[in-house]
Each structure stands twice: as structure tokens, then as C-alpha cells.
Amino acid sequence: MVIRKLRIRLPLSLVVITLFTAIVASLHLMSSATQSSPQLGSMYSLLVLINSVGSILLLTLVVVNVYGLLRQLARRAAGSHLTARMAFLFVLLSLAPASIVFYYSMQFLKQSIDSWFDVRIDQAMEDALELGRAAIDERMRTMLHQTEQAAAKLQLAPIMEYPLRLTELRDELGEGEFTVFSRQGRIIAAGGSQLGFILPDLPDTGVLLRVKHGKSFIRLEPNPDGNLQIRAVVAIPSDDPLFLQAVFPVPLRISQLASTVEAAYVHYKELGFLRSSLKHTFILTLSLVLLLSLLAAIWVAFVSIRRIVAPVRRLAQGTRAVAEGRYGQRLVVRAKDELGFLVESFNTMTEKLAQASEEARLSRLEVERQRAYLETVLSNLSSGVLSFDKESRLLTANHAVDEILHVPAHDYLGLPLSRLKTDHPYLTETLERIERWLEKGTGNWEGEMSFVGPSGRRELYCHGTLLFNGNGDKLGAVVVFEDVTALILAQRQAAWSEVARRLAHEIKNPLTPIQLSAERLHHKLASRLDERDAEILDRSTRTIVHQVEALKAMVNAFAEYARSSTIQLRRVALAEIVEEVVALYPPQSGMSFEIDEEPSLPRISGDPLQLRQVLHNLIKNSQEALTPSTQGKMCFILRKTVDQGEAFVQLTVRDNGPGIPKEQADRIFEPYVTTKTKGTGLGLAIVKKIIEEHGGTIRVENGLRQGAGFIIRFPVPETDLGAEANGGNSGGKS
Amino acid sequence: MNRFAGWLALFGLLAPLAGWNAEPGFTVRRAELFQHEDRSWGLDADIDYHFNETAVEAMQNGVPLTLVLRLRVKRARPWWWDETVISENHRRTIRYHPLARAYQLTAAESGVTENFATLRALLEELGRIRNLPVRAPRPFDSGDYHAALSVTLDIESLPLPLRPTAYLSPQWHLNSPWYRWSFAN
Numbered sequence: 001m002v003i004r005k006l007r008i009r010l011p012l013s014l015v016v017i018t019l020f021t022a023i024v025a026s027l028h029l030m031s032s033a034t035q036s037s038p039q040l041g042s043m044y045s046l047l048v049l050i051n052s053v054g055s056i057l058l059l060t061l062v063v064v065n066v067y068g069l070l071r072q073l074a075r076r077a078a079g080s081h082l083t084a085r086m087a088f089l090f091v092l093l094s095l096a097p098a099s100i101v102f103y104y105s106m107q108f109l110k111q112s113i114d115s116w117f118d119v120r121i122d123q124a125m126e127d128a129l130e131l132g133r134a135a136i137d138e139r140m141r142t143m144l145h146q147t148e149q150a151a152a153k154l155q156l157a158p159i160m161e162y163p164l165r166l167t168e169l170r171d172e173l174g175e176g177e178f179t180v181f182s183r184q185g186r187i188i189a190a191g192g193s194q195l196g197f198i199l200p201d202l203p204d205t206g207v208l209l210r211v212k213h214g215k216s217f218i219r220l221e222p223n224p225d226g227n228l229q230i231r232a233v234v235a236i237p238s239d240d241p242l243f244l245q246a247v248f249p250v251p252l253r254i255s256q257l258a259s260t261v262e263a264a265y266v267h268y269k270e271l272g273f274l275r276s277s278l279k280h281t282f283i284l285t286l287s288l289v290l291l292l293s294l295l296a297a298i299w300v301a302f303v304s305i306r307r308i309v310a311p312v313r314r315l316a317q318g319t320r321a322v323a324e325g326r327y328g329q330r331l332v333v334r335a336k337d338e339l340g341f342l343v344e345s346f347n348t349m350t351e352k353l354a355q356a357s358e359e360a361r362l363s364r365l366e367v368e369r370q371r372a373y374l375e376t377v378l379s380n381l382s383s384g385v386l387s388f389d390k391e392s393r394l395l396t397a398n399h400a401v402d403e404i405l406h407v408p409a410h411d412y413l414g415l416p417l418s419r420l421k422t423d424h425p426y427l428t429e430t431l432e433r434i435e436r437w438l439e440k441g442t443g444n445w446e447g448e449m450s451f452v453g454p455s456g457r458r459e460l461y462c463h464g465t466l467l468f469n470g471n472g473d474k475l476g477a478v479v480v481f482e483d484v485t486a487l488i489l490a491q492r493q494a495a496w497s498e499v500a501r502r503l504a505h506e507i508k509n510p511l512t513p514i515q516l517s518a519e520r521l522h523h524k525l526a527s528r529l530d531e532r533d534a535e536i537l538d539r540s541t542r543t544i545v546h547q548v549e550a551l552k553a554m555v556n557a558f559a560e561y562a563r564s565s566t567i568q569l570r571r572v573a574l575a576e577i578v579e580e581v582v583a584l585y586p587p588q589s590g591m592s593f594e595i596d597e598e599p600s601l602p603r604i605s606g607d608p609l610q611l612r613q614v615l616h617n618l619i620k621n622s623q624e625a626l627t628p629s630t631q632g633k634m635c636f637i638l639r640k641t642v643d644q645g646e647a648f649v650q651l652t653v654r655d656n657g658p659g660i661p662k663e664q665a666d667r668i669f670e671p672y673v674t675t676k677t678k679g680t681g682l683g684l685a686i687v688k689k690i691i692e693e694h695g696g697t698i699r700v701e702n703g704l705r706q707g708a709g710f711i712i713r714f715p716v717p718e719t720d721l722g723a724e725a726n727g728g729n730s731g732g733k734s
Numbered sequence: 735m736n737r738f739a740g741w742l743a744l745f746g747l748l749a750p751l752a753g754w755n756a757e758p759g760f761t762v763r764r765a766e767l768f769q770h771e772d773r774s775w776g777l778d779a780d781i782d783y784h785f786n787e788t789a790v791e792a793m794q795n796g797v798p799l800t801l802v803l804r805l806r807v808k809r810a811r812p813w814w815w816d817e818t819v820i821s822e823n824h825r826r827t828i829r830y831h832p833l834a835r836a837y838q839l840t841a842a843e844s845g846v847t848e849n850f851a852t853l854r855a856l857l858e859e860l861g862r863i864r865n866l867p868v869r870a871p872r873p874f875d876s877g878d879y880h881a882a883l884s885v886t887l888d889i890e891s892l893p894l895p896l897r898p899t900a901y902l903s904p905q906w907h908l909n910s911p912w913y914r915w916s917f918a919n
Contacts, residue, residue, distance in 0.1 A: 033894065044894050045901070132833060204848075204855050220834040221849040228834070262833040266796035269832070273795035274895045281895040 016300050023296055026051050027289045051288045058295035065302040078320065079313030083305055090301040094294060102290050109282050117272055129265045132258040136220055136250060140230050144218045146173060147232040147246040154180070154244060155236050159188060166191030176248040180236070183212070188242060203233055203245065211235050211243055220250070228255040311339040315346055327354035382482070389476040392416055392438045404460070404483045405430075406453045426453050430460065437464055438477055448484075452702075457666040459485040496671045496685070500558040508555040511548050518544040561671065561682050567607035567693055574604055574611070574649055574714065578636050581615040590632055591623060597638035604649050604714040610690045617683040618653055618710065625657040625675070625708070632656065641713070648696075648713040656707045665700040759784045762913035765883040767807070767868065775868040777805065781861040781885055781910070788905040789887070790853070792896070798829040800842075800891035801860070803883070805868065810878040819879070820870055825888070826860060828853075874919045882912045 030051060033044040069087065072080035150169050157165050166178040170191050180188040185202055203217070211217050217233040228250040236242040250258070271278070314331045321329040327350050331343045375398075378385055384401035386409070388394060393416050397409035405427060412420050417438075421431045430451045437445050445464040450457060462481040469475050522541040526534050575597045582593045619634065626632045637652040660668055660675065667673045669688040672681035691698045691712055701709030765779040783801075785793075793799055807820035825842035836849045837856045850856035886909035889900045900906035 042890065045890065045897055048898065129832060136833075201848075204850055204859065207851065219836070219849075219851065221836050222831055222834060222838060222847075224845075224847050258833055262831065265832060270796035270893065273792060273797065274893060277899050278895040281898055284898055 015303075019296055019300070023054070023292050026054065027285075027292065030285055030288065048284070048288070051292060055288065055291050055295060058292065058299055061299045062295055062302070065299065069302075077313075078316030079309045082312060083309045086305045086309070087298075087302060090305065091298055094297045094301070098290055098294055102286065105286055106283060109286070110279055113275060113279055113282070117275065121268070122272075125265050125268050128261045132261045133220075135254060136228070136230070136258060139248075139250070139254075140218050140220060140232075143176075143230050143246065143248050144216055144232050144234075147218075147234050147244060148216060150178070150246070151234040151236050151244045155238065159242075162189035163191055165189075173248075176246050179245045179247075180242055181245065182240070182242055183208070203231065207233055208243065212241065222259075223249070226259065227252065228258060308339075311335065311343050315343060318346055318350065322350055322353060325357075327351075327357060384481050384483075386434075386479045386481075387476060388417075388438060388479070390474050392435065392477075394420075395476060404458065404481065426451055434462070434464070434479055441466065441477075449481075452666070457485065458483055459488050492670055493689070496561070500561055503555050504559045508552065508559075511552050511555070515545055515548040518548070557682055561686050561689065567610050567690075569605045569607055569694075571603040571717075572606050572608050572611065573601070574606070574651060575601055575638050577608055577611050578615060578638070578651070581612050581619070582636070585619060589623075590626070591619065592631065592633050594633070594635045595638070596635070598640055601638055601640055601649055602647070602716045604694075605717050606694050606714065610693070614687050614690050614712075617687045621683045621687075622655040622657055622708070625655070627658075630656070640716070643713075647716040649716055651712040651714070652701065652709065653712065654701070654704065654707055654709040658708075659704065659706065660700055660708045665702070668700060669698070759786060759789075759887075759908040760885045760910035762883050762885065762910050765881070765913050765915060767881055767917065773873060775870050777863060777866040777868050777883075779863040779866075779883060781863065783857040783861055783885075785853075785857075785908070786905060788903075789908065793828060793830050793853075796830065796832075797893060797896065798827050798891075800888040801826045801828070801885055802888045803863075803885050806882045808880045809875065810880060816880065819874065820868060822868060824866065825891075827891075828856060828860075876919050878916060878918050880914065880916050882914045884912045885910045 026047060029043065030047040033047060066087075069080065069084055073084055153169075154162060154165055162180050166180070166189055169178055170176060177191075179190045179202070181202060182188060185208075187202075207217050207219075211233050212235065214235065216235075217231075219231050220228055221231055223229045230248045230250060232246045232248075234244050234246075236244055249255070311331075311334065318329045318331050321327075329350060330347055333340050333343050333347070378396075378398040379400075381398060382400055384404045385396070385398045386394060386401060387396045393414055394409070394412050395414075397413065401407070401409045405424075407420060407424050407427070409420075417431050417435050421428050421435075430449045433447070433449060441464065443466065445462070447462050449460045449462055451460070452458070460481045461484045462479060464477060464479045466477045467475040518541045522537060525537055529537060575595075578595060578597075582595065585591050585593070622634055623632060633656045635652075635654045637650075637654075639650045639652070641648050641650045658675070664673060664675060669684050671685040674681040674684075688698050691714075694714055696712060696714040698710055698712045701711050761782045763780045763782060765777065768776055768778065770776060785799075789799060803824040803826070805820060805822045805824075806818065808816040808818050810816055827840045827842060829838045829840065830836075831838055831849075834849070836851060837853050838847055838849050839856050839860060840847045848856075848859065850859065887906065889897060889906060892900055892906075896906075
């Protein structure tokens, strides 16, 4: 990351051109310096340093790039493999030819430098120098001889004459410069052709030591002008020895030739000496050239590969994002080339993908919404709806199914109906009918069914529809059923009310004239008839009157049943009413009672008169059912119950009578459905009517071993729930 | 980047060490600055020169060797760094003449050449510096002075092909330690 931040955003071409220009210029200067250009010679070391530093910098850049690439590879970054492969190829492509060229250049360099040197040339050089030396040696011997002669002459002359003698000597020889000096180096006399010299230069002390021991000294030496001169030093024997020095110039032509030969010899010797260094220098220069060029090429390769791979990398990242479901990714189009086109196409693709996925999402939402709506509708439907697949397994069931059938239908989704049947035996008949239809049915089906569930008998009206797809293949079926128990009851009650009204109207009206007529007959004829006939008349009219009155009572009871209710509700304690009513039946009546009440029962909302009527009817019903010899026994149980969140006061009434046959249990509350010989057949119908007017329910208690049982429930008003204790009564038995 | 700088620094430290580790070929045994009556300055010094075989072989094969005599004089100043009063280099070139079988000593400043039959004679002469004129830019103020003298072989004056080798090889790092002395004016 740091490296990426440091990277300066310059046009790549500019950077590359600048870099290469700098490298080429530096290398050119260095190679020129290597070829002994005098101006650049002094810069050579600096140039080597600059190029070395440049190489190190480039090497660092390359290493940093390689390191970065390796890290990307380790992270499996997008495009890193492509970069690595391209970089490897590039390095290989640039390294291979460069190495070959380098190797052969080195070989060529070594061979060409070695070819400069030859044993014969070596020898020729030595010989040429020797020749020059020989040519001068001859002259030197002559000079030494002349100097020795001059010294001999000087020995004889007094010191005073030395300058004169020296001048003569000079004139005699025509050349040379003569100096006489003492052992301490003091100049005694001088003479010669030298003009510019103020002080003749004297030989070094080593020479003087040699001469002092009687040896003459002669030497060829270069003079400050670059020409050669011959120096001879000879001792002048005396008590205090003096020395004569003669310096003769070598003839110009010979001097020049000898110098040329010497210069060539020196140059050749130097070259020979520097042979290995020269090779090293050339190899160094060549290596630097190669290294710099290669490193620069590799670095530029890295930079350009990064640029080339950048869109590919972005594409890879974008693809990864799309694969992860992020369609919002938009890539920046930097180039107008094929890769740019690719990136643009990618952008278009992701855009379309994003649109498609958004549409899919919206339609999924819509489907969900509709499904939820449908489910809401279904669950709020009062009809039970069951759907089955073609294997007759339960697919869906709405809430009403649970209420109507009293089964947790949702637990049976995906299971065959037989399971439901096994777990809930009371549904066996109903479900078998549905199963039969599902298996064999070919079209729609309608039908009425009933079953006796936990809350009593239920009447269902079913409607089944088979489902087919477009090809006519069976997909499954839907069964809709409605609980019509209440409807059928209401219909029956309405019919009975109508009957009662008709009876009241059609029968009760003629009864009064019949009674009156019979009484009149008795009144008019009784006095005129004889005793026997009068008794017959009396008995007949009494019978008529009695029967008419009985008929009237029956019609009145019917009218009572049919009459629209006029109950006046108030808060009552049911237990108190039960106790009051029971108290009206003394033991002589042939009945004994038992009351089992729960303490702190809540009050209910009811009309005490009507409630007493209910209790009277129930007791009467029990009395009438008893065989004459049996002692009647009734049991009233008062409990508070809660069913499906609703609070009830439940009154269970049991007797020890013959009980209710099972087949009549469902219809015992309808008028004139009775098992007794006595009574109007309206008692229980009225009971049920009153209870329902109070919002309560009554049903026959099943499973009793002896006698009949009724379970009556009155709802507890919500306001009384908190004040249950008020309506309570201390429990007891009477 | 820091690591790289570290390596570079280490390299820079080690490179001169190669030269220091070599047995010093030259030694300044004595040096003295003195003032003439005309208030100009002169240098007297005794220096031992011991060339190794590599240098002698190069010289006998025609490679001229250049020696640089470096003189530094500083005036001590309180509360401030020392003031450089004199910073002079004197160059001497030794060359072998195969024809004359002589060693030639050339002073670069004056161009004066001297010939010697043996290298030893040349080196003796070279090592015996007497009254070498020192150019002081201005008369010396009174105070304490620190002087230092050293002599070194100039690698940059060697032929070009020899230079890289010479820089890297301890054989060519011929220089004397600084000879330091103090005087008061």
C-alpha cells in the first residue's frame, strides 16, 4: 500500500524515455571514458559510481516490485498470476539474448585484447630499445673518454685557470657544459654552452660516492626539455679531490628517435602490464551496461504489465463482486482499446444483471405479498379449507379447520389423512368419506357430514374440488367445509317457532268457544235431563273442559317457547339460584339433591326468573324420567372453567335416571324429542333456548355409566373477572 | 528502503577500512613549519616512503605514480569550530625511463624534474623536504594552530583501467596517517 502511494503518476512514456536517455547517456560517457578520452578520463570513477548507484536503485525498484508481486500471489489477488506469468516471460525474453550477447562480447573482448600482444612484437620492442641504447652508448663512451682526458689536463693546471681551461675544452669539443665542483658540492668553475642555467645542476650524492672511489660516472638522462643528455662525472685527482662534470646533449635527431622508441616501448609495456586491468575495466563497463539496461527493462516491464493487467484485475474483482451478488460495481473505463471495450461490456452486463435481479426480487416480493394476503384471507375464513396433493397428503389447512375439527391440522401437513384419523378417532367417518372421494372421485363433490367431537355434535357441509393442470393431469384437491350446526339448529328452531305461532293462532282460538259451548251445553241441559243422562253430560262436558284446558296449557307452553325472549339481565350468583330452587323441592317430592360448588365463583349476567325456569325444567325432566319406584337423586356441580381464553361458570347436572339413548343425544333439545311418557316435550327445548339467550351453551354429557348429565356453561362478564370473590358463596351441601 | 540505506551506510563504512587495514606504506616522521624573516612560511619534513611490489612493478612497466603531499593548518577558536588557514596539496610524479634506466621526479607545480639512478635515491630525496614554500593567504593571527601533514598515492592519476582495481585493492591504498602537531604564533 505504501509503495502504491509513493508511486508518482507521470505519463509512462515520459518516464521510460527519460530513464533510457539517462542510462544511455551515462553509459555512453562511461564507454567513451574507457576508450581513453582524456576529458572523460577524470570523470570515469564518478561515472562508474553513478551507474552503480543507478543499478542499485533500479535493483531496489525491481526487488520491491517482485516482492509486491509475491505478496499478491500469496494473497491470491486478482490478476497476480497473469502479472507473474507475463513478468516471467518478459524477464526470460530479455535475459536470454542479453546473456548470450554478453557472453560472446566478453569472449571477443578478451581475445581482441590478448591479440594485441605478441611475443615477436615484444621482442621487437626490446630490440628497438636496445638499438637506441647501443647507438647512444657508443657516443657515451666517447664522451667519457674525452671527459677523462679533460680531467687529466685540468689536474695539471692550477685552479685559477679552470674557467679558462673549461672554455677551451668547450670550444675544442664544440658542445657540452662543464662544471668543476668540490666534494661538498661547491662549484669551482663552470663553462659551457648553457645559457639559461644560472646554476648548473649537480649529480645526486650517490653518484659522487661512486666517483670518489675512483670510478668514472656516465649516464644518459632526459633533460627538462624532454630531450636526452649525457652526464659524465670524473674525479680530478689531487689532495683535495675535485670533480669534473660534463653534460653533453644527444644530437637532436637521435634524441627524438630514441624518445619515440622509448615512448612506444613504455606504452607497450604499460599496456602489457595493464592487460588484465583493461579486461576488467571493459568487463565492468559492459556488465554495468547490461545490468542497467536489463534492470531498467525489467522495471519498465513491471510498470507496463501492471498497466496492461490493471483492467483485467479490475474485471476479475468485478466478476468476484458479481459472483457474491453485488451488482452495483461499476468499473472505470480508462482505455479505448479491446480491454476498455471488455470493461465497458462488463459494466453493461452487470447493469442488466442488477436490473434483472431487482425485478426478480420485486416479483418475489409481490408473490410473497399475494401469498401472505391469500393466507390472511384463508385464515380469516370461517370455512375450513384443506388442500391435498395428488398423493392425498395434506398440503395446507387454514385456521378454521383447527376450530371446526378440533385438531392441530398444521402438525399434519405433508402427512396422509390416515394419520389424522388415527390420532382423532371421532373424525374417522368424516375423514374416510373425504379419503374415498380423494382416491376415487372424478369430479366435484358436495355433501353433508356430521361428527361428535369434544364440543358435541357438529354438522358440516363439504365441498370438494379436484385440481388439474393445463394438460389435464391431477394436481390435487381442495376441500372446503363449513360448520352448519348453528344454521341447522336455527332453521329447526325457526320452524318450531312457526309451528308454535300457528298452533296458538289456529288452535287456541277455537278452544275458548269449544269450552264455552260445552259449559253452556251443561248449563242449559243439565236441569232438563234425567239423572243418568245428566251425569253423562256432566262427565262429558267436564272432560271437554279439562281437555280444552290441557290443550290451552299446551298451546300456552308452546307460545311460551315460541315467544321472543324478554329477559332482563343483571348480575346474579348462579349458586344462590340453584340453592333457592332446590329448596322448593322437599324430600316428599321424591327427589334428593347434592350441590358441589367451588368457592369464590364469579357472578354471571342473567335473568333470575328465566334461570329458575331452566332449573325447574331440568328437575322436572329428571322427575318425569324416573320410574315410580325409584328415589330420584340429582347432583349440581358448579365450577369455574376457562376454555380458549374465555371464562365460564360451568354447571354440571347429573341424575340417576335411565339416561339418554346415544342416538337421541344430539336432538334431545329439539321440541317433542323425548324419551319419556310424560311431559310436553318442550322442557329441554326451552332450557336450551333460555341458556342460548344468555349466551351460554348446553350439551349432553357423554360417557356417564348411569343417568343423564348436562353440561351448562354461562360466560362470565369481563368486569366480573376481577371481582370473583363478590359473587362467591361459601360452598356446602344441602 | 531503510534496510537499503543501512546496507549502503555499512558499505560506505567498510570501503575505506580496506585501505586503513593495509600496512601504511608511507610515514611522516617529522614535520615543522617555520617562518622566514620576510614572514613567509616554509615546511620542513622527513617522510619514509616504502612502495610495495605492486607499485614498483607498475612503475617499472611505465605507469607514472603521483604522490600528493597534503598540508592542513587550522587555528583553534573558542566557542567556534577551527578555522582552516592553510589547505595545500603538493603533487610529485615518479616516472621510470627505460632507455636511460633512470627514475625521474617531477614537481607538478614548478615542473622541475630531477633524475635519479635508483629509486632509493629518488625516495630519499623525496622524503627530505626542506624549506618547501607554503603560501599563506594572509599573515597568521596570534593564537594556537594545529597542523597536519600526510602523503598519499593519487589513484585518480593512475591510468584509467587501473583505477577500479586500485580502488578495490588494498595494495594500492598507499597513504600515511596524518602527522599532527601544534604550534603557537
